[in-house]
Amino acid sequence: MEHKNKDFFANVYEVVKLIPEGRVTSYGAIANYLGVKGSARMVGWAMNAAHGMQDVPAHRVVNREGLLTGKNHFDDPNEMQRLLESENIKINKDKVVDFKARFWDPAIELAI
DNA sequence: AGCATGACGAACA
DNA sequence: GTGTTCGCCATGC
Numbered sequence: 830m831e832h833k834n835k836d837f838f839a840n841v842y843e844v845v846k847l848i849p850e851g852r853v854t855s856y857g858a859i860a861n862y863l864g865v866k867g868s869a870r871m872v873g874w875a876m877n878a879a880h881g882m883q884d885v886p887a888h889r890v891v892n893r894e895g896l897l898t899g900k901n902h903f904d905d906p907n908e909m910q911r912l913l914e915s916e917n918i919k920i921n922k923d924k925v926v927d928f929k930a931r932f933w934d935p936a937i938e939l940a941i
Numbered sequence: 942a943g944c945a946t947g948a949c950g951a952a953c954a
Numbered sequence: 955g956t957g958t959t960c961g962c963c964a965t966g967c
Contacts, residue, residue, distance in 0.1 A: 834964080868961095869962080870961095870962060870963070871962080871963065871964075874963085874965090
């Protein structure tokens with residue numbers, strides 16, 4: 830394990846922690862914000878390593894379609910949806926309802 | 942060294 | 955709108 834990955838992990842977690850309640854973002858958006866556009870898989874990889882971290886709201890990160898692709902990596906596959914619904918986010922067939930309005934893009938929101 | 946896989950995404954048919 | 959292909963890059967076999 831080299832430090833480069835560690836920094837990348839830390840950066841990902843920092844961004845995820847900044848996602849407001851009731852909003853969601855995508856792996857690609859985070860990758861883009863961190864300057865590694867095109868490497869969304871690495872963000873997913875980082876999230877996999879974030880499994881178990883209490884202060885990282887991993888449930889607010891979905892794929893570009895608003896699909897809850899990471900649900901199977903939670904302790905309970907139902908946990909992700911449950912957490913989102915507790916933040917007033919509606920889910921239909923593993924997909925965030927009105928994803929466009931719920932989408933939070935760090936490259937835009939954190940550009941200030 | 943190759944080859945497959947993956948919490949992804951974009952381009953293309 | 956759906957399915958395929960490719961780029962991405964760390965990991966594991």
